[in-house]
Amino acid sequence: MGQKVKGERVDAAVRQRLLAAALDSFTRKGYAATSVREVVAAAGVTKPVLYYYFGSKEGIYLELMNDTYALFAKRLDLLAACQGSVRERLIAFCTGCFDGFVEHVQVVRLIYSIYFGSSQGAPPFPYEEPFDRMLEILAGFVRDGIAAGELVAVDEKDATWAIISCLNTVMEEQLCHTPPRIDRQGLVRLLNLILNGFSQGVKP
Amino acid sequence: MGQKVKGERVDAAVRQRLLAAALDSFTRKGYAATSVREVVAAAGVTKPVLYYYFGSKEGIYLELMNDTYALFAKRLDLLAACQGSVRERLIAFCTGCFDGFVEHVQVVRLIYSIYFGSSQGAPPFPYEEPFDRMLEILAGFVRDGIAAGELVAVDEKDATWAIISCLNTVMEEQLCHTPPRIDRQGLVRLLNLILNGFSQGVKP
């Protein structure tokens, strides 16, 4: 019994080391350019160990994706339930997404590389699901805002895109630039800016 | 002489076929996952031909990058010289960038894959230069707009980020979604929307 528990703990540690090493290599070099050799070396084990736990290179990749997506889905559920004025809910939602993004920058970089770019030989995966979900939630906020008279009755989809554009770009800046030229506080400023507008003249 | 000219033409055609084939494979599978074998097969030649013209896999990759970046730099020069009201110049600039982006979606996808994601073993390249340039040009427009009283005196950088956010996200949508859920006209609507604002209430 005691031995079994100890065994399980050790197993879990090895699994975790392998997952971390794989994530690190996939992130730095891409899926295709990462070899099983270097992953197991970084994890301090040998190849058969990886195949024992994950079956294949694709297996460990899919496990990384599933774990991350499950976490983010939970977060979206929480954020969708934000309360307050529509401006407050929009800001809370966007900064919440931003925080989740930053916490998992490494995996996100991998996801972007494959989703935006090319499969790199990686197995298929429903990458865009969270983004679609974000669009839906934001659209709901906008709809509420228009209904409540907090927002001008503009096109719901356009307003949603404008909001997610800011979120999207600020998040991407965290990926691409060190240090980022715009941060969490900048995101809040951007959202207020586009809500308020910054044109002085006639509005065509 | 005639032979030489003919020879040169043939050479150029082979070069072009190789570049096109490389771009296609790099784009679909990523740099690392693309093999020289399949590139030359798609171009209808054999391996030594590629090495004759480009020296290496990295060589053909860098040629693709250099060609594309040179084209886009020219376009940015033109677009920076737009005339009209600031709103008009912003819209002309953004739609112009959008058009250039769409014309070269394939290379752009490759660039995003590597810049956003991971090197994939590809050689280093100053990927972000055009984006920096775009930021500068847009910031100039905003500055002009504020000076001319066309724009509210908001933070110049924030306004620039808000604008490039829309451009950025709409461009990316062309990469990721078929059909895109927002297009060139949508971009124009977005820009007008954020210039005008869409909040009804007090502006904190």
Place this chain on the structure above:
DNA sequence: GTCTATACATGGATAGAC
């Protein structure tokens, strides 16, 4: 569960004939 050793395919790159 974890190792050593190895099978077997595919990778980038080149030599040398034409």
Place this chain on the structure above:
DNA sequence: GTCTATCCATGTATAGAC
């Protein structure tokens, strides 16, 4: 310039001992 044939490193994956 373009081919055939080949070199050699590296890749994923597995067999079999412990």
